[in-house]
């Protein structure tokens with residue numbers, strides 16, 4: 001079961017974007033990476049391919065490894081590690097290791 005999913009709010013824990021928060025736009029399970037809105041942007045030079053396609057610098061959002069981000073708990077609003085447990089309805093749910101509250105309801 002994935003601990004981070006599309007739509008989750010995460011916080012970057014390491015690197016140049018440390019402390020920044022953003023929404024997960026995409027999860028790449030094979031690479032164990034996430035694409036986070038407005039985080040880990042890199043500038044790329046785009047070369048002209050014709051008169052209607054001028055050379056310019058574009059910003060691309062690069063994926064981040066899962067180990068570099070933590071989910072921001074919707075209950076205690078802190079970046080936290082996520083655990084998995086079986087709830088009272090027998091369903092697998094994620095929970096916050098800080099406040100023990102279920103993240104999915």
Ligand SMILES: [Zn+2]
Pocket residue numbers: 073074075076077078080096097098099100101
């Ligand atoms: Zn919490």
